[in-house]
Amino acid sequence: GVNIRVALVTVGKSVVPMVNPEIIEKSAKTEVCEEGRLRLPGKYFDIERASAVTVKFLDGKGTQQILKLKKMDARVVQHEIDHLDGVLIADY
Numbered sequence: 001g002v003n004i005r006v007a008l009v010t011v012g013k014s015v016v017p018m019v020n021p022e023i024i025e026k027s028a029k030t031e032v033c034e035e036g037r038l039r040l041p042g043k044y045f046d047i048e049r050a051s052a053v054t055v056k057f058l059d060g061k062g063t064q065q066i067l068k069l070k071k072m073d074a075r076v077v078q079h080e081i082d083h084l085d086g087v088l089i090a091d092y
Contacts, residue, residue, distance in 0.1 A: 006018070009080050011069065011073050011077075017059060018057040018077075019060070020057060021057040022081075023081060024054050024056050025054035026050035026052070027051050028050075029052070030051060032046050035089050040090060043090070045092060047079075047089055052068070052074050053077060054067070055077050055081075
């Protein structure tokens with residue numbers, strides 16, 4: 001009966017549980033990169049995303065965390081938060 005959003009995100013070489021993640025800052029600089037999805041085999045899309053983000057979330061112990069992420073880590077977080085928001089790469 002609890003409404004939470006959870007994503008397991010690979011940051012560097014660690015898997016980070018993010019409860020109710022929220023991007024609180026995005027860089028003006030963006031990068032376009034090809035992204036795929038396991039449920040869309042063989043389909044790839046060029047997606048423009050912020051090259052750096054700041055994300056606020058609760059960790060697995062319920063402690064608020066804030067991470068500043070760049071490059072691929074920033075892209076992965078944006079991709080996973082899109083899933084939580086019901087947005088797929090095909091929607092771009």
